[in-house]
Amino acid sequence: MTALFILPLDVLVLFTVLTPFVGWLALRIKRKFLIGLFAAVGLLLSGAALYNMYADVSAGSPVLSATPSLFSSFFRVDMLSFIMAAVFIGLGLAATVYSIGYMEKDTGLPLYYTLLLAMIAGLVGVAFAGDLFTLYVFWELMSVSSFVLVAFRKETWEPIEAGLKYLVMSAAASATLLFGLGLLYGLTGTLNFEALASSPPTANVWLFIASIFILVGFGVKAAIVPLHTWLPDAHSAAPTPISALLSGIVIETGVYALLRTFFTAFLSIQTQWFGILAVLSILTMTVGNLMALLQTDVKRLLAYSSIAQVGYMLVGLAVGTQAGLSVGLPSALPAGAETALTGAILHIINHALMKGVAFMCAGAIILRLESRNLGDMAGIARKMPITATLFAVSLFALVGMPPLNGFISELTLFTSAVQANVGWLGVAILLNSIISAGYYLRVLRTLIQPSMSEAVSKAKEAPAVILIPVGLMVVLIVLFGIYPQPVLKLAQQAAQELLRIRGS
Amino acid sequence: MIDLSFYLGFAFSLYAIGIYCLATKRNMIRLILGIEILVNAANLTFITFSAYAVPGFIDPLAHSIVIVSIGLGGSVGAVALTIIVYAYKHYGTLDITELRRLKG
Numbered sequence: 295m296t297a298l299f300i301l302p303l304d305v306l307v308l309f310t311v312l313t314p315f316v317g318w319l320a321l322r323i324k325r326k327f328l329i330g331l332f333a334a335v336g337l338l339l340s341g342a343a344l345y346n347m348y349a350d351v352s353a354g355s356p357v358l359s360a361t362p363s364l365f366s367s368f369f370r371v372d373m374l375s376f377i378m379a380a381v382f383i384g385l386g387l388a389a390t391v392y393s394i395g396y397m398e399k400d401t402g403l404p405l406y407y408t409l410l411l412a413m414i415a416g417l418v419g420v421a422f423a424g425d426l427f428t429l430y431v432f433w434e435l436m437s438v439s440s441f442v443l444v445a446f447r448k449e450t451w452e453p454i455e456a457g458l459k460y461l462v463m464s465a466a467a468s469a470t471l472l473f474g475l476g477l478l479y480g481l482t483g484t485l486n487f488e489a490l491a492s493s494p495p496t497a498n499v500w501l502f503i504a505s506i507f508i509l510v511g512f513g514v515k516a517a518i519v520p521l522h523t524w525l526p527d528a529h530s531a532a533p534t535p536i537s538a539l540l541s542g543i544v545i546e547t548g549v550y551a552l553l554r555t556f557f558t559a560f561l562s563i564q565t566q567w568f569g570i571l572a573v574l575s576i577l578t579m580t581v582g583n584l585m586a587l588l589q590t591d592v593k594r595l596l597a598y599s600s601i602a603q604v605g606y607m608l609v610g611l612a613v614g615t616q617a618g619l620s621v622g623l624p625s626a627l628p629a630g631a632e633t634a635l636t637g638a639i640l641h642i643i644n645h646a647l648m649k650g651v652a653f654m655c656a657g658a659i660i661l662r663l664e665s666r667n668l669g670d671m672a673g674i675a676r677k678m679p680i681t682a683t684l685f686a687v688s689l690f691a692l693v694g695m696p697p698l699n700g701f702i703s704e705l706t707l708f709t710s711a712v713q714a715n716v717g718w719l720g721v722a723i724l725l726n727s728i729i730s731a732g733y734y735l736r737v738l739r740t741l742i743q744p745s746m747s748e749a750v751s752k753a754k755e756a757p758a759v760i761l762i763p764v765g766l767m768v769v770l771i772v773l774f775g776i777y778p779q780p781v782l783k784l785a786q787q788a789a790q791e792l793l794r795i796r797g798s
Numbered sequence: 799m800i801d802l803s804f805y806l807g808f809a810f811s812l813y814a815i816g817i818y819c820l821a822t823k824r825n826m827i828r829l830i831l832g833i834e835i836l837v838n839a840a841n842l843t844f845i846t847f848s849a850y851a852v853p854g855f856i857d858p859l860a861h862s863i864v865i866v867s868i869g870l871g872g873s874v875g876a877v878a879l880t881i882i883v884y885a886y887k888h889y890g891t892l893d894i895t896e897l898r899r900l901k902g
Binding site: 427430431434437438441442445448451454455457458459461462465466468469470472473475476477479480483 | 809813816817820826829832833836837839840841842843844846847850851852857860863866867870871873874877878880881882884885888889894897
């Protein structure tokens with residue numbers, strides 16, 4: 295049997311197509327949880343298929359898609375793709391299991407899980423893509439399914455309005471991206487990553503124009519500040535598992551795509567981009583943090599903090615771009631470039647965990663209280679101690695408290711900025727971590743406040759199906775904080791492969 | 799053979815028209831049309847460059863890209879119209895400025 299794409303992706307696509315039928319059967323026998331279970335099995339199998347690729351990928355040579363595949367699409371899986379896909383499938387699995395508990399009362403569950411799997415398939419496809427057009431196709435698969443998921447609870451006005459806003463901005467950005475890809479294709483005649491990296495187009499004004507279009511196209515999804523306005527609405531209006539996925543992995547996909555394009559097609563103009571990317575990163579984290587300070591809705595607060603976290607990742611990209619055309623020549627690499635990319639990749643992994651847990655814990659509280667207002671949650675820690683503890687761990691990790699994973703990646707980014715002699719970027723990270731402590735600790739204080747309202751005193755602990763995935767992710771947060779070496783090594787290998795792509 | 803710059807100029811002006819449409823129009827259906835114009839501007843660049851990259855040769859890669867991209871544009875349009883139908887049910891109008899309850 296010829297493969298459709300590449301095995302982990304095939305499994306996801308197969309389960310996406312089968313979920314509506316299984317969902318219909320499950321509704322006939324009135325066992326709603328079976329649909330979620332089926333989707334979770336699909337993600338598990340896909341994860342297993344991905345794990346099988348680990349030996350090949352870690353050996354250092356990228357795995358290419360089998361040539362006689364049905365759609366003849368080109369995939370190239372290196373360490374960075376592998377890490378991204380593992381994060382996508384892992385957080386996707388957690389969100390699916392969480393959905394079994396969270397979406398219990400909703401109708402249209404077969405559709406919900408189908409779209410969830412389609413979104414994960416799109417994300418994994420983006421990570422695996424070996425050329426920019428394959429990336430674009432899966433990018434659209436991810437976008438279209440996320441539009442519908444944001445507007446999933448169509449009975450109320452807020453998801454519809456947020457979904458429409460998200461759709462208009464995101465679709466315009468995708469078209470802009472395609473326009474930029476068209477220009478890049480005109481300059482080079484190819485969209486293949488390896489071909490683009492081995493003979494990068496010479497720096498000229500058309501390459502700059504193409505790179506602006508592509509930056510805007512990816513930047514809307516990554517919520518870089520002037521383009522972020524859709525994010526707080528869409529992320530707070532979506533059902534909580536989807537918010538966790540959007541904040542935890544979908545916006546990181548934008549950063550991933552920027553890493554890919556900047557370290558292949560735009561090598562020759564990278565150094566000119568450094569200043570713009572540095573300013574954008576500072577703007578993104580500052581605006582995200584300051585706006586988060588003002589929020590009273592807990593999901594909007596977390597959404598704004600996601601924007602700030604994207605700012606930290608952009609620091610890694612900005613410092614990394616100082617490498618420029620010395621990519622592929624290990625001896626000539628400027629100091630800090632490798633550390634910066636390691637930090638950015640590590641922060642992508644860590645942010646997926648931290649923000650996933652934070653959204654899911656907030657969602658568990660919202661499920662019990664049916665209010666997103668932070669003020670209504672006063673004292674909930676006394677009624678939902680486990681949820682509140684897990685929430686607290688994720689908030690401490692987001693601040694960057696030492697024994698947790700957020701600290702490791704922020705420290706790596708800070709070190710890289712100092713190594714590369716742009717200490718002011720590192721100082722920006724530090725100052726922003728301090729601002730962010732202001733609102734994360736405010737959430738925490740509200741949770742443990744002694745007084746409680748009537749609604750809070752009636753609340754009970756979240757169900758086990760919600761607590762188990764969140765608990766496992768918290769274990770990972772602590773583990774990656776105390777013992778970061780394995781994951782740090784993987785991120786380092788991914789960064790090295792990104793910087794060596796011209797040689798391969 | 800018509801010069802490349804004419805096609806490119808046309809593609810850029812189509813792009814500008816699409817952005818203008820998105821920025822000024824209040825009717826939701828027109829916004830979707832604006833997005834479709836943007837997609838078409840992008841498709842046009844691909845088609846143009848397919849014929850100009852190598853003289854006397856038309857690169858089939860760009861054509862397959864455009865065919866896939868047209869399909870993707872159609873699916874985005876379909877999803878957009880579905881959401882607009884629900885927005886119309888909630889608000890009773892197609893005016894996007896009536897949908898400003900969310901603060902940016």
